[in-house]
Amino acid sequence: MRRKLILYAVLCVLCVPFVFPTWWMITTSMKPISEVFDFSLIPQVWDLSSYARVFEMQPFGQQYLNSLYIAAVVTAGTMAVAAMAGYAFARIRFPGQNVLFVVVLVGLLIPSEVTIVPLFQMFNRLGLINTHWPLIVVPILGAPSVLATFIMRQFFLTLPGELEEAARVDGLGRFGTFYRVALPLARPALGAVAIFTFLHSWNLYLEPIVYLSTPDMFTLPQALTQFVDAYGGPLWNVQLAAASMTAVPILVVFVLAQRHFIEGLAHTGLKG
Amino acid sequence: MAVLTAAKAGSRSASRFWTVRRRDNLVGYLLIAPQLAGSVLFVLLPLALVGWFSLNEWNVLAGTFEYVGLDNYARLAADPALRDSLTATAIFSAGLVTLNLTLALLLAVLLNQKLRGTVVFRALFFSPVLVSLVAWTIVWQFLLQPNGGINALFGGGPNWLRGSGTAMLSVIVVQVIKNVGLNMVLFLAALQGVPKQLYEAAQLDGAGAWTRFRRITVPLISPTILLTSIITVVGSLQVFAQIAVLTQGGPGTSTTVLVYYLYQQAFPFHHFGYGATISVLLFLIVGALTLVQWRMRRKWVHLET
Numbered sequence: 001m002r003r004k005l006i007l008y009a010v011l012c013v014l015c016v017p018f019v020f021p022t023w024w025m026i027t028t029s030m031k032p033i034s035e036v037f038d039f040s041l042i043p044q045v046w047d048l049s050s051y052a053r054v055f056e057m058q059p060f061g062q063q064y065l066n067s068l069y070i071a072a073v074v075t076a077g078t079m080a081v082a083a084m085a086g087y088a089f090a091r092i093r094f095p096g097q098n099v100l101f102v103v104v105l106v107g108l109l110i111p112s113e114v115t116i117v118p119l120f121q122m123f124n125r126l127g128l129i130n131t132h133w134p135l136i137v138v139p140i141l142g143a144p145s146v147l148a149t150f151i152m153r154q155f156f157l158t159l160p161g162e163l164e165e166a167a168r169v170d171g172l173g174r175f176g177t178f179y180r181v182a183l184p185l186a187r188p189a190l191g192a193v194a195i196f197t198f199l200h201s202w203n204l205y206l207e208p209i210v211y212l213s214t215p216d217m218f219t220l221p222q223a224l225t226q227f228v229d230a231y232g233g234p235l236w237n238v239q240l241a242a243a244s245m246t247a248v249p250i251l252v253v254f255v256l257a258q259r260h261f262i263e264g265l266a267h268t269g270l271k272g
Numbered sequence: 273m274a275v276l277t278a279a280k281a282g283s284r285s286a287s288r289f290w291t292v293r294r295r296d297n298l299v300g301y302l303l304i305a306p307q308l309a310g311s312v313l314f315v316l317l318p319l320a321l322v323g324w325f326s327l328n329e330w331n332v333l334a335g336t337f338e339y340v341g342l343d344n345y346a347r348l349a350a351d352p353a354l355r356d357s358l359t360a361t362a363i364f365s366a367g368l369v370t371l372n373l374t375l376a377l378l379l380a381v382l383l384n385q386k387l388r389g390t391v392v393f394r395a396l397f398f399s400p401v402l403v404s405l406v407a408w409t410i411v412w413q414f415l416l417q418p419n420g421g422i423n424a425l426f427g428g429g430p431n432w433l434r435g436s437g438t439a440m441l442s443v444i445v446v447q448v449i450k451n452v453g454l455n456m457v458l459f460l461a462a463l464q465g466v467p468k469q470l471y472e473a474a475q476l477d478g479a480g481a482w483t484r485f486r487r488i489t490v491p492l493i494s495p496t497i498l499l500t501s502i503i504t505v506v507g508s509l510q511v512f513a514q515i516a517v518l519t520q521g522g523p524g525t526s527t528t529v530l531v532y533y534l535y536q537q538a539f540p541f542h543h544f545g546y547g548a549t550i551s552v553l554l555f556l557i558v559g560a561l562t563l564v565q566w567r568m569r570r571k572w573v574h575l576e577t
Contacts, residue, residue, distance in 0.1 A: 007382065007387060011382060024414075037424075084307070092296050103316070106311065110319065111531075113535075115319060116535075118548070119314065122321075140310070206531075221405065240411065243404070247407045262394065
């Protein structure tokens with residue numbers, strides 16, 4: 001009993017640096033500017049005006065939409081590309097397969113920062129700077145999707161071979177087997193891929209600041225750093241209001257589907 | 273009737289070419305086509321280009337692009353800023369990896385105790401993973417101000433982000449708290465796979481908690497330790513947003529890690545050739561570290577199934 005109490009106490013103390021910043025972010029965004037640096041857990045005076053300021057200072061609605069649609073398209077695209085390639089590499093034998101798999105795997109070893117200079121030049125040559133194309137096409141087809149392909153391949157390897165034989169007896173072709181039989185079974189792995197991919201796209205910072213230059217094209221991470229006064233000093237409550245608006249919706253989804261999130265990531269995400 | 277036979281014959285000759293094997297091959301190639309094309313276009317081609325750029329002097333303003341051989345590499349080797357940057361990178365990575373893995377393992381062990389409510393704690397420890405990176409960094413930037421929340425909590429303290437030692441410490445801690453939940457979850461899954469009987473048997477033999485941890489837990493979860501350490505080391509070399517928002521590489525160059533230096537040279541300064549040279553160095557470092565860790569697997573990873 002005493003051991004349990006001590007354990008709870010330790011866990012509670014350890015929790016503080018994990019929970020406190022998020023709490024501070026949300027509560028400070030609702031404090032008036034005069035109160036921002038006061039050390040109070042809840043605002044003495046509730047003031048939501050910084051939320052209005054967010055939309056006055058930046059086209060924040062547009063920026064929110066940019067981030068949201070880019071992340072959605074990238075997630076859907078990556079799921080499709082990775083499921084297809086993962087299935088083919090795991091379940092179909094075709095000439096040159098191993099060499100091609102190694103070619104694809106190179107992407108796993110290369111941090112995206114290494115290729116940012118040439119990619120910038122390529123998109124510059126194509127006239128696609130300050131568009132969302134680089135933020136959509138590169139993650140779906142390039143290095144970031146390789147991890148997803150790898151995860152899907154690891155999952156498809158675990159399916160029993162009888163499944164495909166049964167599908168064949170039922171008259172399904174290769175593609176039918178993939179689409180009608182294997183893919184529905186891959187839902188947990190696809191879920192993990194979706195979560196990973198969405199968060200990756202949502203958090204991307206280096207790429208947007210390299211490729212995008214006008215506020216109406218910005219994504220959220222980039223927009224968050226723009227709430228400054230004439231001297232470049234951060235307007236804390238406005239900045240934190242914007243930060244809260246980017247963080248809270250995801251946290252709400254997380255609270256609703258907590259078990260799904262964590263176990264999906266732990267079990268299908270990176271094991272094996 | 274004749275038409276029917278002809279059609280049959282036709283379909284038979286078609287199916288003689290489109291054997292199951294050939295059809296499988298075709299479907300296989302079609303399914304990997306997008307990923308393969310993407311890898312060639314957005315991974316291999318840029319990789320070749322980065323090597324080529326590094327052999328050239330590229331002046332964007334004058335519009336010149338001129339082959340200079342290994343000049344950029346000579347310049348890099350003699351660049352005092354590079355030494356600072358490598359030092360900063362080494363300190364950051366070493367600090368981050370040590371702190372992250374230790375804390376992740378500690379949290380996982382604590383959460384693996386038979387205790388009510390661990391699901392709630394697990395969620396709380398994991399939650400920063402989901403807070404958008406820049407949002408998280410901005411909150412900490414606010415908290416670490418001289419008159420911010422951290423100093424208020426402890427009743428005073430330094431200007432964290434402006435002192436050369438404390439700036440690095442701050443960046444490391446902020447990053448560890450942000451991401452330790454991910455490794456914690458992976459460790460927790462591994463711990464739950466360790467057979468309970470082993471602990472019971474060891475306990476009967478009189479092994480204490482620490483001995484059990486060292487002799488049973490660590491060897492059995494060593495594949496996960498290897499995996500998480502590779503991911504964490506490589507991830508630590510990619511840190512950018514935190515530095516850009518919290519310290520801009522400062523004070524001085526104390527937090528100018530390699531990726532930040534690369535960004536500064538290539539983008540604000542438009543030194544694309546030199547930036548490409550730093551990229552090649554980054555690539556070599558990541559490759560070497562991954563290789564070393566992979567080799568170490570034979571030495572200290574206990575079970576590989």
